[in-house]
Amino acid sequence: MVNIYTEWDTLREVIVANCYNISRINVDLSFKYFFHENLKDEFIKNSIDLQKRIVEQRQEDLDNFSSFLISQNIKVHRPEKLKEVKEFNTPNFSDWTCPVINPRDQVIVYGDEILETSCIWRMRYFENDLMKSIFRSYFLQGAKWSSSPRPIMNDESYDFDFKKNLEEIETGSFDKYEIMFDGAQCLKFGKDILMNVSNRNHYLGYIWLKQHLSGKANVHPVCLTDHHIDGMLMPLAPGVLLINSSSMEQQLNKLPEKLRKWKCIKVPAPHGHKSDADTTYLASQNINVNILSLSEKEVVTFNEDGNPDHALAELLAKNGFKVHTARLRHSRLFGGGLHCSTLDMVRDGEGRSFF
Template sequence: MNSYDEWSPLKEIIVGSAANYSWHERELSFELFFYDQISNQKSFHDRMYYPHLEAPSRDADDTETADNADHRANAGRSPIKRRYVEELNEDVEGLVEILESLGVTVHRPLSVEGSMEIRTPAWPAAVVPPLNIRDNTLILGDEIIETPPQVRSRYFETQFLTPVFNEYFRQGARWTVMPRPLMTDSSFDPSYVNGGPVEFIADPKPSPYDVGFEMMIDGAQCVRLGKDLLVNIATANHAMACDWLERHLAGRITVHRVHGLADGHVDSMVLALRPGLLLVRTPAVVDSLPPALQKWDMIFPPEPDANNFPTYEDDDLILTSPYIDLNILSISPDTVMINEANGELIRVMERNGFTVVPFRHRHRRIFGGGLHCFTLDTVREGSVPESYLS
């Protein structure tokens, strides 16, 4: 385990799995997480799911008819067309082949076998496959940090990575799990979304497990820069988790907070390509960066072309912005992987001296993640982290 930054020559990586991806679990945590994108869609207002947190319950005789069980299991689920899932699986396996052809060792998570449901003391949720594995894990040098999830259906997602993490631990890696939130309705800070088209949590339903706001954050909210870590903060949940990271990393890595750069993830907003060079969505982003980073050279990509994406139907839930293809993966300081559909970005990167390795990812807007999202680099060259912001 050795990965301190986003650009050093890549040696080992984990690629997520989309096996048995069938639906999106629509409830409070999901709607909050994807609020920026889905709040403007017709399906959001037609089928918005207020939290309605309810503890698991059964009838007095503890029996349940098959029809009732099926209805309960499918309440709040937005189905995904089988064709999209099949094509996603083709694209993910194609990515694995490309990475292996570049000499990168690829690890895979366990797959979700059929339909799974988890239950905590406060809520039940269907399990989604471990596809966007960047979200719930942060790799800092020789340490695995499992981050506290923000979406209930992904609560135990890192369990599917256990065989890989176990092997790294046997080889000497450190392995840390941040505190897990209870995730009642009252756990979530609604300030980012309230004031928008819908007041999300005007009156949270009380739960015996309420403890107030809890720490929640994703690894994809962080930009790794050697001895420095850039962390995007949009809610009190993020701020609490950042408090934990600062205390845990004190003396090893300096945490730099940026506020409201995005609703959460920043890997389609700003990426470090190598020391002194950033890929940045728009010039408007620059003012939110730490002063030292504002001095770096920057590549601003062209506006994405609508023709880069498949045409979807009204009942298809779109989970990412058109900027999702900025979600690229560095193979080395001068080689990057980019979705082949975004010819504009490929040409810009080549003009800036990069070798581009194209790959196919058709339905990134349906499954809420690009290349950087469903990969987790675990080994890159270089054993000593450097400071690039001093």
């Protein structure tokens, strides 16, 4: 039975990504929206080609990580493989189907509910269909299963006016913008959910989520980054945060007052090694904050170039955590570390208040 209230309670069941059958990424308006802060001039072209070797290495690491989780007595689900990349058309846009590379992006699992969120990136419009059989199984076991409004996604739907504070976002007209937000903009703290909001699409998503979870959870909007919050900070246990030291440390004052009192462990600066396979980076250099907790005392770190991240592992061990290290190559290219490439379905714990 689905049960998720935090990012750190003991993990029992999880979905792990697949990246079968992806060889090219279409660079369209929605791509530029999704990767707003990480977009560089070198990316402004019609598409990004992915070497077959890179995709195979990523898949190998995902498979090995699945085997590791199974060895820890955690039940692992995998999305269906994308058997064939197909072009699709809606009345407003065309794109190509893609596999479930980062299952956490478009789903929020909270309490006993699976909540599919409103797609931001057009290519991913039908991506969640590859997880429908998993969700159906949980639904038949008694889980609730909902979706936020599916957007039209025409060019006028997008608010490219990204802001640095909530006050600016709340003002102005919302008439032409749609509800568009990702599950990965949210972190769960028991009765409270921290949600990153940086434009009017997100703010509409915040209003919708707040209404949908009314009486179950308090949703706290913060403006920390362009989209996903789990590249900025990760709660590891009650009272303990892992933070991206390069961009989060100066923004701690934006967090809810009680959360500002939590202990902050700063992720060490990356060691600087660059994989020769990765010529395009679609995520921050500080993606190593994106770790997965197995419990409030046990975590899994990773390194995108295949070398163990000894500095972070040693720092976490000094702070009382049991640390495992996984290989997850090309994480910046695929836009996600261990947290992004998994989706918790069952953890122990109840909806307690930690704020």
